[in-house]
Amino acid sequence: MGLALALVVICITVTSCYFFWAHTWWFPIDISTIGPAVDHQFMLTLVITGIIFVVAQFALAYAVWKYGSKKDGRKARYSHGNSALEATWTLAAAVLFIGLNLMGYKTWAAIHFIGAPPGAMQIEVWGQQFEWYFRYPGPDGKFGPVHVEKVDDAMGNYLGLDRDHDADSKDDIVTATLAFPVNREVNLILRSKDVTHSFYVRELRMKQDLVPGMEIPIHFTATKTGRYELACAELCGLGHYKMRAFVDVMTQQDFDKWLAQQAASQ
Amino acid sequence: MRKQNWILLFTALMILALVACGKKEEETAEQPATPATNAPAPTPIDQSTVGEVTGKVSFEGTKPKTPVIHMDQDPVCVQKHAGKPVHAEDGDVNDNGTLPNVFVYVKSGAEKYTFAPPSDPVVLDQNGCMYQPHVLGIMAGQTLKVVSSDATTHNIHPMPKDNREWNMSQAPGAAPIEQKFARPEIMVPVKCNQHPWMRAWIGVTSNPFYAVTGSDGTFTIKGLPPGTYTIEAWSAIGGTGQTSDQTVTIGPKESKTLDFSFKAS
Numbered sequence: 001m002g003l004a005l006a007l008v009v010i011c012i013t014v015t016s017c018y019f020f021w022a023h024t025w026w027f028p029i030d031i032s033t034i035g036p037a038v039d040h041q042f043m044l045t046l047v048i049t050g051i052i053f054v055v056a057q058f059a060l061a062y063a064v065w066k067y068g069s070k071k072d073g074r075k076a077r078y079s080h081g082n083s084a085l086e087a088t089w090t091l092a093a094a095v096l097f098i099g100l101n102l103m104g105y106k107t108w109a110a111i112h113f114i115g116a117p118p119g120a121m122q123i124e125v126w127g128q129q130f131e132w133y134f135r136y137p138g139p140d141g142k143f144g145p146v147h148v149e150k151v152d153d154a155m156g157n158y159l160g161l162d163r164d165h166d167a168d169s170k171d172d173i174v175t176a177t178l179a180f181p182v183n184r185e186v187n188l189i190l191r192s193k194d195v196t197h198s199f200y201v202r203e204l205r206m207k208q209d210l211v212p213g214m215e216i217p218i219h220f221t222a223t224k225t226g227r228y229e230l231a232c233a234e235l236c237g238l239g240h241y242k243m244r245a246f247v248d249v250m251t252q253q254d255f256d257k258w259l260a261q262q263a264a265s266q
Numbered sequence: 267m268r269k270q271n272w273i274l275l276f277t278a279l280m281i282l283a284l285v286a287c288g289k290k291e292e293e294t295a296e297q298p299a300t301p302a303t304n305a306p307a308p309t310p311i312d313q314s315t316v317g318e319v320t321g322k323v324s325f326e327g328t329k330p331k332t333p334v335i336h337m338d339q340d341p342v343c344v345q346k347h348a349g350k351p352v353h354a355e356d357g358d359v360n361d362n363g364t365l366p367n368v369f370v371y372v373k374s375g376a377e378k379y380t381f382a383p384p385s386d387p388v389v390l391d392q393n394g395c396m397y398q399p400h401v402l403g404i405m406a407g408q409t410l411k412v413v414s415s416d417a418t419t420h421n422i423h424p425m426p427k428d429n430r431e432w433n434m435s436q437a438p439g440a441a442p443i444e445q446k447f448a449r450p451e452i453m454v455p456v457k458c459n460q461h462p463w464m465r466a467w468i469g470v471t472s473n474p475f476y477a478v479t480g481s482d483g484t485f486t487i488k489g490l491p492p493g494t495y496t497i498e499a500w501s502a503i504g505g506t507g508q509t510s511d512q513t514v515t516i517g518p519k520e521s522k523t524l525d526f527s528f529k530a531s
Contacts, residue, residue: 131339131462154457154465155354156333176336238421238435239460242340265334265351 002068006061013057020050031203031224031249037107038205045100111206116187116219121180124189126159127197127210130239132230133158136173136259144169151193173263179248181255182225190216198234201247207233222249309379311491317516318488321524323368323479323499325359330503330530332357335463342418343395343461355400356465356502364483365528367401368501369453369469371476372487373511375495381473383407387444390456390466392420392436397456397466401502403476404468406450412436412443421459424468426451433459453500453507467502492518499526 019025030039069076124135124143137143144166151160161169180186190199192210199218200207208218232243250258332353337343358366387409391398395416404410412422414436422443423433428451434443447454447470458464469476475495477485487497494515501508510526 128462130460131336133336153462154335155356156335156463158336158462174336176338239419242460245338 002065002070005068006065009057009061009064013054013061017050017054020046028202029224030205031222031226031228032205033221033223034107034111035203035205035223037110041100041104041107044103048096048100111218111220112208116217117185120185120187120219122187122189123178123180124191125178125199125210126191126193127199127232127236127243128158128193129195129237130232130243131158132176132178132232132243132245134175134178134245135159136175136262137168138171138173138263140168140171142168144172171263173259173266175262177246177248178230179250179255179258180222181252182222182249184252185219185221187217187219190218195236196234197232197236197243199230200233201228201230203228204247209234225249225251306380308382311379311489313489315492315518316489317492317518317520317522318486318490319495319497319514319516319522319524320484320486321370321526322482322484323365323370323501323526323528324363324483325365325503326527326529328530329359330357337395337461337463340395340418340461342416346394346416352394352396354463355396359503360481360483362483364479365501365503366479366481366483367399367467368479368483368485368499368526368528369401369403369467369476370479370485370487370497370499370526371403371452371469371471372473372490373496373498375493376473376475376491379473379491381405384474387411389413390422390468392416392422392458392464395420395458395461395464397458397464399466399478401453401467401478402469403478404447404470405474406447406470406472408446410445410447410468412445414438414440419460420464422456423459424454424456426454426470429454429470435460452498452509453502467507469500490516492516492520497524499528501528503528503530 027039027042030036032038067076122137122141122143126133126135135143144161144163145168147160147162149160150157150162158174161172161174163169163172188199190208190210191214192212194212196212197210198207199210204220204222206218206220208216210216226249228247228249230245230247232240234240236243248258332355335352335354337347337352355367360366383405388402388404388411390402390410390412391414392412393415395418414420417438419435419437421433421435423431424445425431426447428449429447432445436443447468449470450472451470454468454470456466456468475487475490477487479485494513496511496513498509498511508528510528512524512526514522514524516522
């Protein structure tokens, strides 16, 4: 019985590793300048935890086989183990995880703590149950104020803009697709109208919560044109599963044309 | 106390709790304002003397720009419109300068009559992730039948002030939802919790004398017994809701014309 169980443990371990080894489900393409650093950190974490996983599972299989009850009547017995050994690997695990965190800190800081360089394109990202809206400041480069009492989705005023009275709002462009030019720094300002949502674009290697009442900036530069998917990664209610939008990375020329079309339909 | 007695006591308490919960639900369920069994019989109306009010609702000022509705979140909604832009309906003005979707009804003057709610339901469809019709009338106690022509899940959510609020999901192909409003209320906004741009307005009346203007901006209220009435027109132009009242006296078989006008709010 002990041998059979040990074989099952080994079988599960090897099968689990195979999927990673064969890249059965692997990363989507990376389209962000920050992507290689994120992927490197991810791979490093995966390899280290993978090795620990394999060693631990094989040790488990060995223990199950070696110390299980035997046919000659010897019973399995409880052992408290070795306190010194336990303290050692707990400490080793702590050092490892803190070390991995410190190594990833630089990448994290580049996205979250260090502001976007001057000249970065400013776009507001708004989450609401169960929609995404995006606001471009228009030629004046300024976002107009938001008036909560003027929010009226059925009238197309998704963000509560008062274009008749607020000069900064007049040229604001509100869209339902996120588009930006390739090879240009983009600064997204994440805002929520209701509950917590999460901005997640796999190809950008970006995931960040939108928290009501906060304006959270993240910045990046996309390196490949194409259409990608933005999905909400924080369970936000009944329609969470369909809270998605497209992300279009365009050439500067295509982007200018697209933005002009959007401005005309405001 | 013996173990069996504890089990008996626990079971009895559970049954009591279930009965209490069931009763509470029953009490909160929507009931007609006047139970059918005690409702007074409808007042007989001499159909040979009834008259009607007709009219037109016009819009004063510059036609407001109706914003495009973004439906990108749900491809089912986008595909239904085959690439054509959909505009906000509350800002609609007809080409002839009149207003569609104006709810015109007898606000007062018909109190001396009792009307039974029609047995036919009023149908509200969800088509292309828009409500059809956008504005509708229904009598208190009459059945509202909500159907869906869309292959996506909707969530119908009327937000009344004087009636019970409800909020129900409707998956593609699901059975129609049937509900009633117990009390008259002008107007009840309806939204979809799945598609925030969807909005309908329901006028709940105590009498059957109401109409909604169409693409020519006209209305006709038929079957009015002779008498003096206050006719109110309600429009969502500008998105906030405006009303305009006029008084009219109808003689036997008489047809009167009443015109209304609204400005952008």
